[in-house]
Amino acid sequence: MSDPHRHRYRAPGPESPEAVFAEMLVAARELLAVRSPLDAELMVSDMLGAWWGQRVRGGDVEQVLGEGLVDYAAKAGTPAALTLLITIAYLGTSRQAAKAEGAALALMESKVARPRWVERVGAVKPVECFVSRDAYGDQDTVVCTFAYRGEDALSDPNTPPTEDPHALVVVVDYNLRGMARDAWVSSQVDKLLEQARAEAEANPMLRFEPLEPQQARALLEVAMKATRESGGRGRPYPVSDSYRTYHAFARARVKALPPGRKRPAPLYSEAPYNRERRAMLAAEFLASDAAEQLSDPSAASRCADHIIDYGCDQDFGRPLRVSPTKCETFLLDWLPRKVLLSPAEQEAMPHVLAAWVRFAAPRMGLPEHAVRATLDAVWEATAKFTEAYRDPTTFGLDRSLVQRLLPDKDLSALARRAFAFPYLEGVRGTVILDRLNPADEADRRILIELDHLEERHRPDLHEHLAWHEEIAKRLWDGEPPQLWDAAQRLLDLGHDRHDVLHVLIEIAERIGDHPDELIAALDEIADLPDPPL
Known part of the structure; x- marks a missing residue:
């Protein structure tokens, strides 16, 4: 080949x-x-x-x-x-x-x-499918083998395929929300399978097992969809160059697999965790020997809640799954982007995570060397965590102000909410801004009215303020994400805040209740080298 x-x-x-x-x-x-x-x-x-x-x-x-x-x-x-x-x-x-x-x-x-x-072209039939899984549950490597029907067999669909055997290999990464991040093709099918079996026999941290073609299709369709949704909006797709090269080929081969089955669950998947079950798991952890040495029970409890929520919401309902990569991703990527931690929680978090590893790993059945490797990863990431986690108060923001903007502790929302409501301190006329809550609908209306005192005589003021409220609400909720992306692009080009808001209002008002069209229009505005305002 x-x-x-x-x-x-x-x-x-x-x-x-x-x-x-x-x-x-x-x-x-x-x-x-x-x-x-x-x-x-x-x-x-x-x-x-x-x-x-x-x-x-x-x-x-x-x-x-x-x-x-x-x-x-x-x-x-x-x-x-x-x-x-x-x-x-x-x-x-x-x-x-x-x-x-x-x-x-x-x-x-x-x-x-x-x-x-x-x-x-495309006259292929699936032969066998397999999956290689690491014992940490970090990723699945799916291997699907195919062959072409010969020219003489094109008229008979029952003829087994024999020509040009080849294997499609796709890596599904569960630390990246289950997306497909790598793919390649091999014509050395027998050698590839032999090597995969030998590696699994030699390494107790690997499993190599057959996979029904229907399940392979379901798994890969979901993974490739997750990949499509992982980038864009100005962010690069976290995939290999090989994935880009083989993406179209992989998409076509997945369609050649038979449909009809649910995606196989990742390793260690459990029944869904509702709020009550999460709270029970946190209480069990805090009462365990693993958490005995934690010095601040209150901070430890809040940190445990974050660890459990991450495992449930970001890792396919697997709060007890631990691995070096998952712990590093949690400490150095997710927390710094998503969660507002108090100073006590920032201090406690690495220690709570290490205790969680000692608590959860035996339940996964991880061998002792894997537990040590995971704990080593936590301690190696601890020093980096103090650098990666940026407390907004270190930039001069008052903590009470940050808490008003982030009642849900969603740190990733801080910039867009501060853009939507930049005046939350001081006095405007007889109004004390520090007492207004931008999460409250009535207070939000007051804030927007105060932002338009100079326009109070315009005849369409009521309708204009209603649109400002609508855009502010969307920015507060982050829906659609392209709204804030477009705003940032315009701000980067030097346009002031109020003009940017008017551009967003014009787009939303013109398009109305058509989400897909709104997203397309926002993406196009964000791409303009010099957008008209």
Whole structure:
């Protein structure tokens, strides 16, 4: 099997997508020389991965660039273009596939030549599926094997596939909300499976076991959906370059698996934890020998609540699962972004987490060396935690002010809520701002009215204030997230707060109750180099 990594395509820039389409069509001439549909599919998957996950002005990248490439190939009308279209009809998104299939049929009716093997593009059948799981429960590595039906067997769907066997390997990371973060393809199926079995036999921290194809499909569909939802909004997708390269290929192969089963639960999954069950678990922990040395019971209790909530809400209902990676992610990534801790809680948290490891690990059945490795990770992260966790009060913000803005302790909401309600201290006329609660609807209205004293004579003031209330509420709740992303983009370009709010109001008022259209409009505004205000 040829190596698809020899093809590295640059993503189209906003000024010259046509030039890159032309470059890709030149590269597509190599499709005429390959002898296997597998090689062709991998080559085209690499092409489609050039822009996967990127943002472009004017709409969804898969429509603007993916469908743009289809249109460009359709106009070219060459054998290479036809071969490319046939392959995209299998690998592309549903819209790309439909357009590519229509364009390919038109070129075929015009008698444009094509290689013989194109009849077998996508003519694969699943053979076996497996999953390799680490004993920590951090990740699943899913292995799905496939083979093509030969030319003589295309008319008989019952004929076992035998040609070009290959394996799709996808890594599902449960410390990243169960997203697929890596993928690759191997033609050395027997060697790959033999190596996986040998590693599991030699390492008690690994399990390698068969997986029903229906379950593999359900697991991978959910994981790839989580990946799509993990980036965007100005954030990079936390995936490997290999995932981008094989994304289109993996998406098509997952669809080739039979549907019909629920996703297999991650290791150590339990029945859902309601608030009562969480409280009982916290009480059990605080009464255990593991928590005996904790010096501040009150802070320890609040820290335990955060640990349990993280495990339940961010780790598929697994508060008792511990691992080096999970503990590091909790201390150095999630807490600094999401939770407002008191000074006592900041001091106690690493010690409570270490006690939690000693309490939870035996329930998971982790061997002693794995417990030690997890505790080592906690202590190594402790010094970094003091640097990673930024208490808002260290920036000069009064703690009582921060608590008014964060009654839910959602630290990630501080910036957008402070933007929505920047005046919460001092006196305005006869109103003492320190006594107003921005989480209260009536007080929120007063704050917005005070922000518009100079506009109190405008004839549409009531309606205008209602829209300001609506935007303020959305910013407070963080829904949709693109609202705050767009506001930050405009602020970064030097526009003042009130003008930015008016832009957001104009968009929301114009689009009305159409969430998808609102998100698209906000994304487009956020991409403008110099948005009109």
